[in-house]
Amino acid sequence: MSLAPLVLVDGSSYLYRAFHALPPLTTSKGKPTGAVKGVLSMLKGLRRQYPDSLFAVVFDAKGGTFRDALFAEYKANRPSMPDDLRMQVEPLHASVRALGYPLLCVEGVEADDVIGTLARSSAAQGRPVVISTGDKDMAQLVDEHITLVNTMTGSVMDIAGVHEKFGVGPEHIIDFLALMGDKVDNIPGVPGVGEKTAVGLLTGIGGGLAEVYANLDQVAGLSIRGAKTLAAKLEEHRDAAFLSYELATIKIDVPLDIEVEALVCAEPDRDTLLELYNDLEFKSWVAEVQREAVKVGDVVAPAKAPAEKVEAKYETILDEARFEHWLERLNNASLFAFDTETTSLDAQQAQLVGLSFAIEPHEAAYVPLMHDYEGAPAQLDRDRVLLALKPLLENPAKGKIGQNAKYDINILANCAIGGDPAQGIEMRGVAYDTLLESYVLNSTATRHDMDSLALRYLEHTTITFEDIAGRGAKKLTFNQIPLETAGPYAAEDADITLRLHHALQALLAKTPSVQPVLMDIEMPLVPVLAKIERQGALVDAELLRVQSSELGQKMAALEKEAFELAGEAFNLGSPKQLGVILYDKLGMPILNKTSKGQASTAEAVLAELAEMQYPLPKVLMQYRTLSKLKSTYTDKLPEQINPRTGRVHTSYQQAVAATGRLSSSDPNLQNIPIRTAEGRRIRQAFIASPGYKLLAADYSQIELRIMAHLAKDEGLLHAFQNDLDVHRATAAEVFGVPLESVSNDQRRSAKAINFGLIYGMSSFGLARQIGVDRKQSQAYIDRYFTQYPGVLAYMERTRTQAAEQGFVETLFGRRLYLPDINAKNPALRKGAERTAINAPMQGTAADIIKRAMVTVDAWLSESGLDARVILQVHDELVLEVREDQVEQVAQQIRLHMSGAAQLDVPLLVEVGIGSNWDEAH
Template sequence: MSQQTLETSDESKEPKVVLLVDGSSYLYRAFHAMPDLRAVPGDPTSPATGAIRGMINMLQKLRKDVRADYVACIFDAPGKTFRDDIFPEYKATRNPMPPDLRAQIDPIHEVVRLLGWKVLAVPGVEADDVIGTLATMATQQGHHTVISSGDKDLSQLVNEHVMVIDTMNDRKRDVAGVEAEFGVPPHLMVDYQALVGDAVDNVPGVDKVGPKTAVKLLQEYGSLDELVRRSAEVKGAVGENLRKAIDWLPTGRALLTVKKDCDLHEYIPGLPSLGDIAVTDGQDTEALKAFYERYGFKGLAKQLEAHDVPPERIEQQRPASMGLFDEPDLSGTSQATNLHYDTIFTWEQFNDWLARLEASELAAIDTETSSLDEMIAEIVGVSFSVKPGEAAYIPLAHSYGDAPEQLPRDEVLARLKPWLENPQKKKLGQHIKYDRHVFANHGIEVQGYAHDTMLQSYVLEVHKPHGLASLAERHLGRSGIDYETVAGKGAHQIPFSQVSVEKAAEYSCEDSDQTLDVHRVLWPRVQADSKLAFIYDLEIKSSEALYRVERNGVLIDAPMLARQSGELGQRILALEKEAHELAGQPFNLGSPKQIGEILFTKLGLPVVKKTPSGVPSTDEEVLEKLAEDYPLPAKLLEHRGLSKLKGTYTDKLAQLANPRTGRVHTHYAQAVAVTGRLSSNDPNLQNIPVKTAEGRRVREAFVAAPGHQIASADYSQIELRIMAHLSEDEALLRAFREGMDVHRATAAEVFNVAPSEVSSEQRRYAKVINFGLIYGMSSFGLARNLGIDNTAAKNYIQRYFERYPGVKNYMDETRMTAKSRGYVETVFGRRLYLPEINSPNGPRRGSAERQAINAPMQGTAADLIKLSMVAVQDVLDAQKRGTKMIMQVHDELVFEVPDAEVEWVRTEIPRLMASVAELRAPLLAEIGIGANWEVAH
C-alpha cells in the first residue's frame, strides 16, 4: 500500500460524504438509454449527443439525491492496464466501443468538469481501482463513501462506511444488500467472483460452478483459500472441476480484485487531503452555456441564461452533520430563483388572482384531489400560474387537526366556474383529461383547454418519460418536490387532505409554475414543425373526445357476469380433476414448479426450453408446443385461460362499475404507446380474449340501456390498406380499389392460381403472410406459424415479394431511412423513434428494423382512429344527437344509440370514419348493431 493512504488528514474529524461516480459505467448506460440524438436534430452526419445528454441528466439527478462534501467522476483511461500483463486475454471478448460513443467521450469529460466535478482517468489501472483507492482513503479519514455504479465488482468495497448505489435499477448495496443479492458478505465477493468467473471481462471461473454452487461452497468452507486447501473433500463433478482450476484461481482472483493503493498524487496533488475534490461553487456557467449551445441543448442553455446559477447548486448545500440520504428540506428543493408563491385564505386575495386569471392570455391549472380515480376524485385544492415563477394555491379541503381556516370550496368553485367554462379563456395543464374529470365531479365542464405539456412531450419525444418532474428536469434543469415527499409512501402515505397547507401550497404551486415553464420551452418546438403541430392538435382534440368516452362509460349486466363466473368456476374445477387424472396424482395447477415436475420428471415430456436459471420452462409458448402432441399441456392451457378470464373479467368487471352510474368507466392512457395507440386500464377493455367462445361471452355483458342499442364500427383490414398506401404497390392497391378479398387475391398471386380456385388453406396461408410481413415476420417465424419447413416459408415470402415488389421496396427504403434519421413517421407525420436502429447488438438492431417497418402502419392506424373519434364526436355535438361514444378498442369505436337514431348511425358513422383521410387504398368502415357488444361486433 502506498504511503499516501497511511497519512493522517488535517481535515475536520466530523464525518463527511465522498461521492464517487463510476463514469465508465455511466457513459455506457447513458449511450444505450438515450435515442440517437444529434447536435443538429435529424442530421445523421451531425455529432452524436445522446450519451452526453444522458450523462448530464444522470449526474444532475445524482447530485440532487446524494448530498456530498467531495465529488469525483472516474473514467477508464485508454490503453492497457496491469491486468492485461497478468492475463493477455483479459476483456478480449468485449465488443469494441461504438464509434458514436467514442466520439462523445472527450465532450463528456469536458461537460463533467464544467458541472463542477473532479474528472479522473488514470493510465495503467481501471476506474474501479481509482474508486477503491479513494474509498479506502475516505474510510481511513473517518468519512462515508457513496459509489454510484451498476458494476457488481465494486460490491467487494462495501463495508459499514462504504455503500454502492445503482441508480438505474434503484438498488442500494450496503453490507446487508450485498449479502441479500449475492448470498455472501462483501468480504467474500472476490472469492465468489473467482469461483463463478466473469464472462463480460473474459475471466474464467470454475467450470460448471454457478452462483448457487459458489455460495454453497463458501458457506461450507468459509473462504476460497480454505476451499482450495480442502478441495479433495469436494465430491462429484464440482470437486473435479475445482481441482482442475486450482492453478488458475490465484490469477482469476488477482484479475477480479479491485486495487486500493493506486498512486494518485499526480491527479489529486493535495493527497491525502481530499480538498481537491471538495464540492465548490466552481461550475463554469458561461463555458457551460456555450457547451450546451454547441451541442444543441437549448433547454439547458436557456435555463442557465434565465437563472445564471448552477442548477444543481441552488439551495442544495446541507450541514455536514446530515446523513447520507436525509429527507430534503422542502424549502430548498426548488431549483428556480425568485419564486413567488401565494396561498389564498381571503376573498381579497382570491379576487386579485381571479382578476389576473381573467386578464391572462394563458393560465396553468393544477388540482390536488382526494383520489387518483378521476370519476370519484374531489378537489382538495387548486393552483394557478400565469407568469413563470409566480403561482397561487387555494386550499379548499385540508382537514387535519390544526388546519387553518379555508375559503368554502363550493363558493370558490362557483366563482371560478364562469372563467373555467369560458372557451375564450385559454388554459394549460399537465394531463388535462384528469383535471377535466375532477372539475366535472363538481359540476364544472371546463372549456378552453388549449395545451397539455404531457401531450407536447408525447408528440415531440415519444420515447422519453412525460411526467412533469421528468419534463422539468430535462428541459428546465429544475427539480421539484415529489408527491411522496409531501404525502409519504406505501402504508404510511396520508390523504392529500391531511397534508399541511404549507407543504401542499409549495407542491401545487410548483406544479403549475413548472407546467407553464415547460410549455414555454416545448410549444415553440411543436409550432416549428407543421406535421408535429398537426399531430399535437389531434392529440388535444382526442383528449377532449376521450374525456367524453370515459365520462359516458359502458353499462354492465352484473347478473350475467355472475352467472358466467359460476359456469367458469365449474369448468375450472372439472379441468383440474381431468388434469390430476392425466398426471396420475393431484398437483397445484398454478405452480410452475409442480407442473414442471409432473411434465418433465414424471411423464418424461420433452423439454422445449429452459428458464435463465436452467429449469425447464412451463410458460404458455412451451405448453402450446407440447399440447400439439400431449393432452395434459392442453388441459393446463385451458385451465390458465379460463382462470385468467374469471379472475380478470367475470369476477371483477361488476365490482369496477361505478355505484352511481352502474357503468364501467375505463381510463384511456393517451401518452403511453410509442405508436400513438391508446391503452385501456381499470379495467383493460382491449385485452378481453375474444378468440375463445368464453371470452366472447364476456362481451355479452356490455349492454345498452333500455331504449338503446349497441353499435360497433371498425376499420376493415386497416393496416393492410395502410401498407398498400405506403408501398404504392399496384397489385395490392388494385385489390383494395376493386373491393377484392385481399387474402384471396394474395393467395392467387403467391400460389399462381385464379382467385376462384384459391382453397381455404391457401387463403389462410396468405392471411398469415400478409399480416406476418407487416410485423416483420421472418421465414423462420412464418414456418413455425404455418407448421411448414423453413425452405417452403422462404419460397412463399420470395414469391410474395415478386408479386408485390412495391412492398419489398417500401421495407428496404424504410430500413435505410430509419437508420439515417433515427425515426420513422406515420402518414400524418407522427414520429416514432428507434433508439436501437444502429445498435451494434444484432438482435436489438433486428428488432428495431422490424419496428421501423411496422410502426408507421400501427401509428397511422392509431392516427386514423383518433381522427374518427374527433370527427364523429364533432358531428354528434353539432347535431345534438343522443348517441354516445362509449368505448375505443383497437380499430373499433363502440356507441350506445337511442332506438330512434339506429338507422342514422348505421349509415353515417361508417361514412364519417371512411372519410377522415384520403389514402391511395380507400378506407372502409363496417358497423354492427345489437343489444350487446358481442351481438353488435
C-alpha cells in the first residue's frame, strides 16, 4: 500500500508571491489583507488536492541564520519587508494555525532548510514528498520521491523537469547556483558567469563545481562564450565560488522537535477563525465557517461535511441540434455570459475562432467555428451561426455579461459575415462587465483579469491560456488548439464570467455608493470606447519617417557632443558605463543610489546635475528625450497602421489608473509631449481625411475648478465665477499686488503653486520649480493658505477622513482606497495623504470626461452629422468633422461637455480646429 505524500509548503515564498502578484486588498479601516487572503486561498486549494496527506506550512523565523555568519553580505541587497506586508504576517500565521495546518518556524535556519530536512528524511522512508514553492533553489532537493509544485502556475517539476528548466539535473543545481550566483540573495558566484555559461561548464567538464576547478585547463576548449579567458576568471574567484556553494546548499540535517508522522492537520478552530476572518473582513469565509459550525450556547456543534464540489458541465457544440437547443435557451434567458475566442489580442486584426455562453453557474457551451489544425473535426458553418446569433446579440433587451467586453464588442463588429467587412454584429445590451465590476469595487487592485479575479473571489484556479497554447516560439494560436482542450477552456471563460458577476454584485450591493459609477459611467462608456477604437486615427506615415530621419541626425550630433564632453566614446544607453563616466571619471557628486547601491543615472538625477551646470547630463537628457520619441512614435507609428483601415487604432483601458482616468496602449497616444517642438511635430502627423477637419475640445483648468467646488473657498469661487485668470488672481493675492500689476513671473509662480498644491508638492519641490529658496517658497505657500483658507480646510478635512475610513471618493461616488494612509512609515503615509487630496479632483475630472463622452456619442448618433470622436487624451476629445459642419459641431460640443457636471463654478471648454491635431489643439 503506497503512502500518502507529505506536502511541504514554502510559506515565505507564498507570502511574497501573493503580496506582489495578487491584487491588493484592504479592510474598511485601511488594514492590508491581500497577502493573507492570497496565501490562505492557495493553501486551501492545495489542501483540497491532497486531503489525506501529511501537511506542514514552513515560514522563515525572525533573526539571522548560519548563512549570515558565513557571509555578512548574504541577502544584503534585499529591501526590508514593506510595512503593509509585515502587518499581515501575524494574522496569516494565526489563520494558518486556526485552520489546523501544522506551522513550523525554526530559528537559526531558513524555511528551505526545514523543508529540506523533512523532505529528505521522508523520502528515505519511501514516502513521496510534494514541495509547494516558487523558489528555484529547491530544485536541488528533487529526486525520485520528491517533486516541486508551483501553485500559482500549476506546474509540477520532477527530475526531467529540472533538466528541462535549468539544463542540469537536481544533483548539479547547487553547483549551478554557486557558479552564477544569485542577485536576490546576494550570493556572489563568479562575476560574468550566467546561466548558459554555468550550464556549459558543468556539462562540458562533466561534473560539479569541484570537477570544474580540478579541470580548469579544459575550460578554454569548451564551446561557450568567453571560454579563453574564463579559466582565469574562475581561478580569481575560486573562494567566492566555494563560499557560494555553501550558501546555496539547503541543509538536510536540521535538528527538529517534531516527527514527520506528527504533521497531521487538525480540526479547524472555528471560534478563532471567525474572530480572525471578521477582523480581516473576509465575509464569504465568515459565512463559510458559520455554515460549517452552528453554535449552540458555548458549544460548537460538529462540523458539517464539506459541500461537495460542483462538477462543471461544459459542452463543445458540433451539431445543429445542440446549437438550436442552446440558441433557444439563450433567447429565453434574461441574462447570460458570453466570450469570444480569437487569433490575437489585437481586436482590430484578430479573427474570430469561436464563442462561448453560460446561463447557469457551472454550465457552459463553446461553439467552435474556425479550428483548422490537422485532423480538426467538422464544425458548424461560421456565417450560419453568426447570422443566427446576430438578432440575439444585437437585442438591447437581452442582458449580456462579459469580461473586458469591449474587446468582444470589437471582435463581433469586425467579424465580416460572408466576407463583407461592413457586415458585422453590433453588440447591444452588455449590462455588466466583470472587469469593471471589480475595478469599481476596488480600483487600487492591480489586476482585474479573469484568472486573478477567479482566484480572489471564487477561490478557483482557472485553466490559463499558456496551459493549452504553450509559450515562446511554439505557442499556438487558438485556431490551432485541439477542441479537446480548447472547448473546456473556452466554456470555463463564460462560466467564470457568470459566476464572478454573481459574486461581485453581492459585494457591490454592500457598497451602494459605487453602483452609479458602474452603471451610469463605466458601463455606458464601453460601447463608446469600442466605437472610438474601431474608428482609429489617420496618420501621415511619410511625415513621421522624415521626422525619424531628422531625430536620428540630432541624436548622432548629441552623441558626438557627449563623447567630446566625456573625453571618450561610450554607450549612452548603458547606466553602468554612464555611471563610470559621470562619477569615476568626471567626479560629479553622487546624488542618489539605486536599490543595489549603485550611483543612480536616473532622469531626476541627471536633471539635478544639469541644474548644477554640468553640461554632459543636459546633453544626455536631450538624447534620451529624442530617443524615446523616435523609438515610441516616429519609428513605430507607421508600423502600427492597420492594413485593413489605413489608420492607427489605440486601445483604451478603463481599469488601469486607480483614479478612473483612461489610459491608452498599442500605441499609447496620451504621452506625446506637447511642450516641445518635436512632440508637436508628432501631433502634426495626426491628420484629417480630405474634406474633413480635426476638432479638439479641451476642459480648461478642470482640476482647479473641481478644487474650488470641493473646497468651497470664496476666493477661488469668485475667480472662476467671474471668469478671471485664476493664476493671475492667485498671484495678486499671494504677492499682495493689484490684479493689473501682476507680472508674468508672478503669474508663473502662482500657477506652479495652484497646480503644485493639487499634486501635493512640498515647499522644496516648489522652490526648485520657481527658482527660489525653500524658505521663500514656504512663505508663498503660507500666504496662499491665508488668502484661500477653504483650500487648507479641505486638505486637512480630507486627510482626517481618509485616515478614518481608508478611502476617498469623487463627486460621483468613485472610491479610491488608500492602503498606506495609516502606515507607520512616514514616507508611505505622506504619499497616501497626497493621493487622498489629489484623487477626488483627478477622479472627478475622469468621471466628467467619461460622462461627456457618453453624452457626446449619444448626440452624434442622433444628430445625423458627419462627425466622430477619434481620440481621447486626458481632458480632451478629438473629433474628425466634415468641413462644412465644423462650426455646428463646435457649438454643440461645448454645450455637451460643459454640461457633463454641475459644479459651483462653470466648466470651460476650449475648442480648436485644424487640418492636424497640433493645429487643432
